[in-house]
Amino acid sequence: MENGDGHILVFCLNEERFALALDQVVRVLPSLAISPVPEAPEGISGVINVEGDVIAVIDLRSLFELPPGEQRIDDRIIVAQAGEWRIAVVVTEVVEVRRIKAEERVASERILPALRDCLGGVLKLDDGQILIYDLLRFVSQARPELLVTKVEMLAG
Numbered sequence: 001m002e003n004g005d006g007h008i009l010v011f012c013l014n015e016e017r018f019a020l021a022l023d024q025v026v027r028v029l030p031s032l033a034i035s036p037v038p039e040a041p042e043g044i045s046g047v048i049n050v051e052g053d054v055i056a057v058i059d060l061r062s063l064f065e066l067p068p069g070e071q072r073i074d075d076r077i078i079v080a081q082a083g084e085w086r087i088a089v090v091v092t093e094v095v096e097v098r099r100i101k102a103e104e105r106v107a108s109e110r111i112l113p114a115l116r117d118c119l120g121g122v123l124k125l126d127d128g129q130i131l132i133y134d135l136l137r138f139v140s141q142a143r144p145e146l147l148v149t150k151v152e153m154l155a156g
Helices: 135-142 144-155
Strands: 006-013 016-021 025-030 044-050 053-058 076-082 085-091 093-100 119-125 128-133
Touching (some): 006 076, 044 085, 076 093, 076 135
Parallel strands (some): 016 128
Antiparallel strands (some): 006 016, 025 076, 044 053, 076 085
């Protein structure tokens, strides 16, 4: 969906709306316990265990400089595929799946240059905007292989 039509999964963090390309979303889960990982890379909250798979959890609140929040029982966890990496994000609410057209998207560099390393675009709407989060860009910056190595060392 990089520059064309597609579908997004819209979610909220606190009161802010964000989205992921639907083709990156693997599943949505209820809130799960997050296990901290010592010396995890910046932006990583810890890991979750989903049916035997240990998955890194990205802290979107800190990434987008939102007020920190305690994980709540009614939060949702979005598990997504970013290249070869399966990762998760904790969100306040999953809102909808939305079809978007290429002309509705604005390149993130034109609006929010400081976030170009993690945004794939911005959807401008009559009632505000939705930031379209690009997991692959973030993962390439966060170097999740370091986290995987730490998790394997702790498990071994």
